[in-house]
Amino acid sequence: MKLKREELSNHLKKELSPAYWISGDETQLIEQSRQQIRNSAKQQGFVERCTFHQLDPQFDWSQFFGEINTESLFAEKQLIELKLWNFKVPKEAQEQLTDYIEKPSPNKKLVVISERLTPAQRNLKWVKNFDKHGVSIQIWPLSKMQQQYWLQDQLSNAGFSMDRQTLAWFNDQTEGHLLAACNTIEKLKLLCKPGKINHETLSNILVGDTNFDVFALSDAILSGDRKKCLKVLTSLQQQGTEPSLTLWAITKDIRLLYLLSIKRTKGENLESIMTKEKIWKSKQPMILRSLGRLTTEKLQNILSQTNKVDRLLKGVQPGSAWQSLTQIVISLSR
Numbered sequence: 001m002k003l004k005r006e007e008l009s010n011h012l013k014k015e016l017s018p019a020y021w022i023s024g025d026e027t028q029l030i031e032q033s034r035q036q037i038r039n040s041a042k043q044q045g046f047v048e049r050c051t052f053h054q055l056d057p058q059f060d061w062s063q064f065f066g067e068i069n070t071e072s073l074f075a076e077k078q079l080i081e082l083k084l085w086n087f088k089v090p091k092e093a094q095e096q097l098t099d100y101i102e103k104p105s106p107n108k109k110l111v112v113i114s115e116r117l118t119p120a121q122r123n124l125k126w127v128k129n130f131d132k133h134g135v136s137i138q139i140w141p142l143s144k145m146q147q148q149y150w151l152q153d154q155l156s157n158a159g160f161s162m163d164r165q166t167l168a169w170f171n172d173q174t175e176g177h178l179l180a181a182c183n184t185i186e187k188l189k190l191l192c193k194p195g196k197i198n199h200e201t202l203s204n205i206l207v208g209d210t211n212f213d214v215f216a217l218s219d220a221i222l223s224g225d226r227k228k229c230l231k232v233l234t235s236l237q238q239q240g241t242e243p244s245l246t247l248w249a250i251t252k253d254i255r256l257l258y259l260l261s262i263k264r265t266k267g268e269n270l271e272s273i274m275t276k277e278k279i280w281k282s283k284q285p286m287i288l289r290s291l292g293r294l295t296t297e298k299l300q301n302i303l304s305q306t307n308k309v310d311r312l313l314k315g316v317q318p319g320s321a322w323q324s325l326t327q328i329v330i331s332l333s334r
Contacts (some may be wrong), residue, residue: 002136008033012040017135018104021112024139025255027248028178030113033137034081037111041079046109048076054085057316061093068100068108077107084114087121094126101133110134141277142178147171151181158185159194166199173206177215179245214241214249217329221253222286224293226333233322233329243321244313250328251306257287258303261296294332302331 003011022033038049052064068080089097104110112130116138121127130136142150148171155161162170174181187205188197214236220228236246256279263273270291274284309324311317 001134002131002138005029005033005137005139008036008137011135012036016041016044016046016109018108019101019110019112019130019134021114021130021134021136022139023114023136024116025252026139026141026178028182029139029142033139034111034113037109038079041109046077046079049079049081051081051083053083053314054088055083055311055314055316061090061096065093065096065100068105068110071105071107077109079109079111081111081113084112087114087117094124098126098129101130104133144171147174147178150178154182154185155197158189160185160188160192161196162202163196163198166197166202169199170202177249179248180214214245217246218249218253219283219286221250221329221332222283222290224290224333226330229329229333230326233326237322243309243325246325247306247309247313247321250325250332251303254299254303254306254332257290257294258296258299260287261291261294261299264291265296293334298331302328305331 001017016037020037022030022037024030041049050067052059052067064082067078100110117127148167151171151174152162152167155167170181170184174184184205188202191205192201217229217232217236220232233246237243256277259277260270260273264270270288271284274287279287305324305328308317308319309321309328312319312321312324
């Protein structure tokens with residue numbers, strides 16, 4: 001069955017499905033959905049957790065299937081997670097996943113995590129079979145109003161509230177960057193007592209917050225301002241910002257530009273597409289200017305460089321993540 005992200009909470013109050021597939025590009029929303037499933041699985045006795053990452057150099061499909069197909073009289077009930085990389089699933093693995101999902105173990109729950117699936121991928125027989133026997137949750141980007149409701153929920157869960165104007169201002173400041181919004185709420189938990197947060201308190205916390213330099217980097221890249229790009233990137237590194245956060249922000253912009261560039265070559269209306277993709281109005285002019293100087297081929301090459309940085313951060317290959325990020329930024333701002 002297919003579930004919307006907002007429906008997951010009520011669904012998890014019942015008996016868990018044998019398998020879940022969470023897909024999408026909003027890392028923070030995917031992680032929250034995964035954590036919801038983890039918490040419910042633990043409450044239902046699935047205490048042991050085993051995670052497989054397809055990008056891990058030690059990853060082996062036979063080891064993964066050995067884990068989900070092996071039963072033990074004395075083993076704890078297991079939650080098994082599989083993070084797919086670039087939807088590269090061999091035919092034999094597709095068949096074994098189909099066999100498992102049709103006859104799942106009562107002592108195991110499977111969670112598959114992947115990037116957003118294309119319509120063609122969702123139409124594949126083995127993926128549709130997963131939908132039939134398990135639960136699929138496709139995570140979509142939030143509109144500005146949806147993000148405001150989401151922020152309100154996150155604040156409420158943390159014991160905080162804001163008046164409508166302060167909440168709207170917080171929403172404008174984060175501008176679609178959910179990870180930074182969550183980091184700010186964590187900062188509120190450290191510095192403030194539960195209760196109502198006024199504009200002045202929130203403003204003081206956001207001033208100088210290094211997470212929001214990532215947004216400045218995004219704007220500098222889209223405007224083609226190389227000097228500012230390098231200045232912000234250096235600031236991020238010096239202030240100890242996680243390179244994974246920087247990579248996430250850059251990659252998100254590149255993927256968007258690449259998608260729009262392809263659509264443009266097909267003669268499609270970019271403004272309509274940007275509205276459909278829920279791109280903020282304030283960014284649309286900068287995006288159109290970026291497409292005037294970055295070709296589809298160049299964007300594809302730069303996107304492959306981000307995959308290299310991801311492997312560096314995971315320790316799959318040697319090298320400096322910050323040096324690679326610098327090269328990507330230079331390429332984007334040319």
